[in-house]
Amino acid sequence: MTRRRILLSVVLLSVLALAPAAQAAEFPDTYTSKFVSDWWDVEASPEFRADIVQKTILPGEETSVSVVLTNRGEVTAFESLDEPTTAVETNESEKEFAYESEATSARSLTSTLEGDEGLTVTGGAAGASSIVGKGRSVTLPFTVRVDTFAKPGVHDLSLEVRYRYLKDAAVEYENGQYEPYFHYVERVEKFDLEVEVEDRAVLRVVDVSLDDGSARAGREAVLRVTYENAGTETANDAEATLRHSSALVNGSRGGSLGTVEPGGTASATYRVKFSDDATAGRLQLRTGVTYEDDEGNTRAAPQVTVPVELAGYRPRFSASSEGTLPVGGDGTVTVTVENLMEETARGAVVTLDPRDPFSSEEPRAYFGDLEPGETGDARFRLKLEDETLAKRYPLRLSVEYLDSSGREHSSRELSVPVAVEAGGGLEGLSTWLLGVVALFVAGGVAAFLYFRR
Numbered sequence: 001m002t003r004r005r006i007l008l009s010v011v012l013l014s015v016l017a018l019a020p021a022a023q024a025a026e027f028p029d030t031y032t033s034k035f036v037s038d039w040w041d042v043e044a045s046p047e048f049r050a051d052i053v054q055k056t057i058l059p060g061e062e063t064s065v066s067v068v069l070t071n072r073g074e075v076t077a078f079e080s081l082d083e084p085t086t087a088v089e090t091n092e093s094e095k096e097f098a099y100e101s102e103a104t105s106a107r108s109l110t111s112t113l114e115g116d117e118g119l120t121v122t123g124g125a126a127g128a129s130s131i132v133g134k135g136r137s138v139t140l141p142f143t144v145r146v147d148t149f150a151k152p153g154v155h156d157l158s159l160e161v162r163y164r165y166l167k168d169a170a171v172e173y174e175n176g177q178y179e180p181y182f183h184y185v186e187r188v189e190k191f192d193l194e195v196e197v198e199d200r201a202v203l204r205v206v207d208v209s210l211d212d213g214s215a216r217a218g219r220e221a222v223l224r225v226t227y228e229n230a231g232t233e234t235a236n237d238a239e240a241t242l243r244h245s246s247a248l249v250n251g252s253r254g255g256s257l258g259t260v261e262p263g264g265t266a267s268a269t270y271r272v273k274f275s276d277d278a279t280a281g282r283l284q285l286r287t288g289v290t291y292e293d294d295e296g297n298t299r300a301a302p303q304v305t306v307p308v309e310l311a312g313y314r315p316r317f318s319a320s321s322e323g324t325l326p327v328g329g330d331g332t333v334t335v336t337v338e339n340l341m342e343e344t345a346r347g348a349v350v351t352l353d354p355r356d357p358f359s360s361e362e363p364r365a366y367f368g369d370l371e372p373g374e375t376g377d378a379r380f381r382l383k384l385e386d387e388t389l390a391k392r393y394p395l396r397l398s399v400e401y402l403d404s405s406g407r408e409h410s411s412r413e414l415s416v417p418v419a420v421e422a423g424g425g426l427e428g429l430s431t432w433l434l435g436v437v438a439l440f441v442a443g444g445v446a447a448f449l450y451f452r453r
Contacts, residue, residue, distance in 0.1 A: 044103035046073040046132070046165050050191035052157070053139075059200050059231070060148040060302020062122065067113070067159055067193065070137040073104030092171045095178055099169040104134040106163035107184070113142045114158045118150030118197070132163075148204070148302045150197050152232050157193040162186065202231035203238070203257075203289040203301045206265065208308065217313040218276040218412060225287065225306055226267045229260040235291035235301065240268035242306065243286035247278040257289065276412060280312035316341050316409075317399050321416035328386035333418055335378050337399060339370040345401035350378050353396040353413070357388040357420075370401070382418070390422040 053066040084090040109132055113121045124142035132138050140159075168183040204227065211222035223242070229235055240254035254268025284305040293299055318340055323333040339345050348370045352363035365378030382395075395418045399411040 044075040046071050046106040052193045056196050059146050059150045062145045065142045065144045067140040071132045073134050088173045095171040103166040106132045109163040111140050111161045116156045118147045120145045152197050152199045154194050159191040161189045199233045200231050201233045201235035201301050203227040204230045216311040217274050217278040220273040223270040228265045229262050235260040238289050238291040240289050242270045249273040249275050283308045283310050316411045319414040319416050324419040324421050327388050330383035338375045345370040348401040358382050392417045392419050
């Protein structure tokens with residue numbers, strides 16, 4: 001065995017002894033173009049394999065897709081460039097070889113993922129993984145949104161990985177220390193991956209109509225939605241639902257759509273009420289459909305939107321009042337209500353909400369039918385407490401009625417001002433005093449006539 005081979009064996013044994021410590025060390029990222037006494041030429045680099053974990057995804061959903069990246073890098077060859085002749089050179093050679101064995105580690109790893117038509121990567125492993133050593137794996141999480149109408153079957157994903165690795169190292173004995181020098185390079189690798197978009201029923205909205213042709217904030221409406229199965233799976237016993245939203249006072253089940261074959265259509269009817277403060281404009285209401293597949297499993301079609309043009313809130317009635325009340329007394333107030341709608345309010349009834357300081361024994365009055373633009377008067381007997389201050393108070397009321405279809409409605413709360421005037425109690429006291437004075441006068445007259453006799 002030659003001296004060179006003996007020395008090489010000694011170096012390898014030393015490297016094996018030093019490898020655990022070298023692998024755990026955080027090497028300084030120092031670069032120099034001048035490598036002094038470069039003893040080794042080592043062929044090594046990271047080598048990655050990419051495996052996708054989530055291989056089946058559903059249309060119309062945002063799904064977590066993970067890619068496991070495994071470093072299978074190996075030292076494939078090494079060559080001694082020169083023979084050390086001193087103890088210092090031998091140490092330099094051994095340390096350099098230990099460092100260059102770390103060329104299989106990837107540093108500052110970043111990754112990006114792209115999908116083909118129908119797949120959009122919305123988030124993912126933007127951060128860098130510090131070091132991925134030989135034999136180690138790292139999981140790269142991504143979020144992929146699958147279009148509602150993405151074609152079922154195999155779709156392609158492209159993974160790009162960027163990292164740095166050690167290309168060369170040198171060690172020089174300086175000032176009593178062994179100083180390392182490193183030369184890092186950047187590498188870009190690309191991997192082709194596949195996922196499968198499952199068959200699924202996809203119920204898209206193809207027509208929307210309203211019973212009276214319009215929708216208005218604060219009103220009820222009957223909404224008819226027609227769906228088409230744009231997916232590849234039959235939707236058996238399909239049930240449609242309109243989701244609750246800030247624009248709706250209530251969500252609603254549209255009932256059974258029955259069995260909807262791919263390319264087939266079916267309709268659902270929803271009775272909804274739009275909130276008073278819903279913003280006028282184009283609404284996008286959410287609707288979903290559940291169904292059974294051919295194996296009897298309950299599944300959900302991707303949610304889609306129902307476009308509705310909404311008009312702003314318009315009061316159904318206006319109200320005004322006449323009459324004043326005395327402090328500590330009672331009196332009559334006349335309330336006039338006008339129908340501002342374009343339809344007849346049938347069997348209209350006005351109901352007071354006699355909050356303090358008012359009270360009333362008969363807080364309801366019947367108007368009958370109010371035609372569009374027609375007014376009706378109602379007289380209410382109200383009572384006030386003695387402590388009531390003299391000022392204007394709001395009297396609150398609402399109107400209940402039936403529409404042309406016989407459905408019951410209640411208007412938004414209305415408010416009319418009622419004036420409370422001082423003097424009611426003093427006038428009563430004056431009347432009492434006059435009565436007392438009159439009584440004394442009558443008594444005096446009677447006594448005078450009696451004694452005169």
